[in-house]
Amino acid sequence: MLKKDSLIKGTLILAAAALTARFLGLFQRIPLDYMLGPDGQAAFNAANQLYLLLLTVATGGIPITISKMISQRYALGRHDEAKRIYKAALLFGAVTGLILATAMFALAPVYAKISKVPYAVLSLQAIAPALLLFPVIAMTRGYFQGRQIMAAGGISQIIEQILRIIGGIGLALIILGWGYGDDWGAAAIAFGSVFGSFGAFAVMLWFARKLKRQDLAEQRSAGHAVRKPGGATGSPIPFRSIYREIFTMSIPAVVTAMTVQFVYFFDLSLFMRLTQSLYNEESAAVILANYSTKAMSLAGIPPILAIALGASIIPVISSAFSLNKMDEVQRQTSLVMRIVCFTGVPVALLLTVAAYSVTGLLFTSPSGSGTVALLTAGTIFQITMMTSNSILYGLDKPRQPMMHTIVGFGLKVLLSLALAPWLGVYGLIISSSVCFIAITLLNIRTINQQVKLNVLGKRWVPYLIAIAVPAAAGWGAEYGVLALTAAWHDKLSYLAAGAAAALVVGGLYVFLLAALRVVTPEDIRSFPGPLRKLLNLLLKPFYRRAV
Incomplete structure (x- = not known):
């Protein structure tokens, strides 16, 4: 049986799914450097970026809007109206997907000419079919979020990324093994998004069928007859009115997304x-x-952890503002801005100062x-x-x-x-x-x-010191270890240098946050549970009674 998720649990599910999906997406890019030359990489990335932009334009903000509309209708007991909205959203997703997929496939040569990346034609045409399903998938995710069933969207995201990586990389290995060039190899990796769309669609279809059977069973057990759309209130809502409400609410979100x-x-x-x-x-x-x-x-x-932590507090802001x-x-x-300062900056800082070693470790060269x-x-x-x-x-x-x-x-x-x-x-x-x-x-x-x-108040100068000193020390540690391990295998040298930079940057950053009183015990007590426990563990030697 599908159960509704609480606000906190739902946020955690979506955040965990986003974290997993982002990391899996990273591992699709790394093999590109080993499998394709510069032209092939440029072709795949150009096609993938256009695909992501079109997908954002078609769906960005709309699933959130649909979830709000569905949630409101169910809260008011207008279930048939909610299902009418869902039907309208699916129709919009299907038509939009067909138009975008067709346009992307047909106009691929034009875009390749404009961007001066001729290899991109095949990649654009290979990834285009994924646009057929993803708008529909996005609408379905919005519906399930409105029903407070977050697991559906989370699981579909993870399955999508797994199949995208396995399908795309596996197909590329076969294509390149047969002697085809980089343009075909890039197209094969791009086609992985189509595999991902099939997997995500299958997951959402399974959840949709299960929820439909559950709704019917609940109606029968309650002694209600299955009603027509619109119910006792008369004729169903025109799709025109539904679309007007969707677009009025979602256009600002699409632009920012x-x-x-x-x-x-x-x-x-x-x-x-x-x-x-x-x-x-x-x-x-x-x-x-x-x-x-x-x-x-x-x-x-860098944005993954900070955004996930910050997003967990946004509903609280909305609730407090409404009251x-x-x-x-x-x-x-x-507090939200303080969290992103404390958590997002050190990750970006490490990747900046240790860029040489991290790039050399993960890719073919630095x-x-x-x-x-x-x-x-x-x-x-x-x-x-x-x-x-x-x-x-x-x-x-x-x-x-x-x-x-x-x-x-x-x-x-x-x-x-x-x-x-x-x-x-x-x-x-x-x-x-x-x-x-x-x-x-x-x-x-x-x-x-x-x-x-009031993010840091008078603590901005100590905070900047807590950033600058670890950055300089981490950069020095990285190049010192690189010099000491010059005779090692390249990958081992990069690993040692990156690890040294991470220890120096991370250790000094935490030390200075506490020593300079950038983070106070009051800050720690106000943070979300997982972050509070982590900071309390790290800063316990400095603050005996932080929590």
Whole structure:
């Protein structure tokens, strides 16, 4: 029997699924560097990024909107109306998927020509069929979230990523083993998303059938006849009215959800054109491969934990705001930002200072480690942008982050056009960071108009010291170990250097947070359970009675 999940349990399930899916997604990128050349990597990454952007445009924000609409109707006992909304959402997903898949397949040569990545044609056409099912899957996930059954979406995400990796990498090994070139190998890996869509769809279909049988059984046991859509209230709601409600609520969420995908899509699509005055065609292909395969995959790591922890508190903000408990809203919004500072920054810090060793350990060589370092450093601002977006949603202000995102997009485009011809890939990354910073600052200004944020107060200087000192020490430790282990096998040397940097950065960071009183016992007591236990364990020598 399918049981409803509590708010905390549901949040934990979704966070755990997102964590697992993100890590599995990372392991799809690593084999690219070993299996494909620069052109093949660029082809896969260009196709994958366009696919992710289109998927975000088609579904971003809509499942959340549907979950709210479904939840409201079930709370009011209007079950038939909720099912009518679900039916409308499935129809929208099916039509949208068909249109997007067809357009992506047909226009693949046009996009490849615009982006100057000719190998991308096959990859674009291989990944296009995945768009047939994923919009429908997204709508179904929204419905189950509205019914408070979070496991369905979580399990489908994990199955999707497993089949995507196994199917795509396995098929590529076969294709490349038969002697086909990198364009076919990249297309084979891209086709892994189609395998993932089949797996996710099968999981959602199984849950949907089980829930339908359960609903029918509950109706019979309660002595109710099965009613037609609309029930006793008369004719069913027109789809037109349903779609108007969906789009009114979801368009702001779609715009903000596509920020990171748009930034990466812009870079990959116009990289060859924007940097042609700086790089020749061969070096541009190598740099683009390093950026899209190595830097983008590693840059996806720092936001995972911070966003998952921050997201668990957003419903609390929304609840407190709806009850006009502004003191609690202020406390919780400040706490969320404090959490992302304490948890997101050290991960980004480590990947930045140890970029050379981490890149060399995971990929074929440390080539492109400078790009990895700069992009992972910029994820600090990506984290604050996404978290402040969520806070504004909790404050029932979805339009503001949408407008701020549009401003950020404008800055990204203008700065990329100005900097990329002079600084190449670094110009693109700098422009992305400026985009994230601008959105964050505008979001914080809007939040402060509602409640006064107090993230660290007078502790900003000690906090910056707690960041700068471990960064310098970690960088020194990494290069010291690399020098000492120069005679070792490359991978062992990179592993030792990365481990040394991690120990130095992590140890010094925790020590300085406590020694400089950046983290106080009051902070620790206010954090979510898992983080509170971890910090209490680490800081126990400094704070005897932290909890």
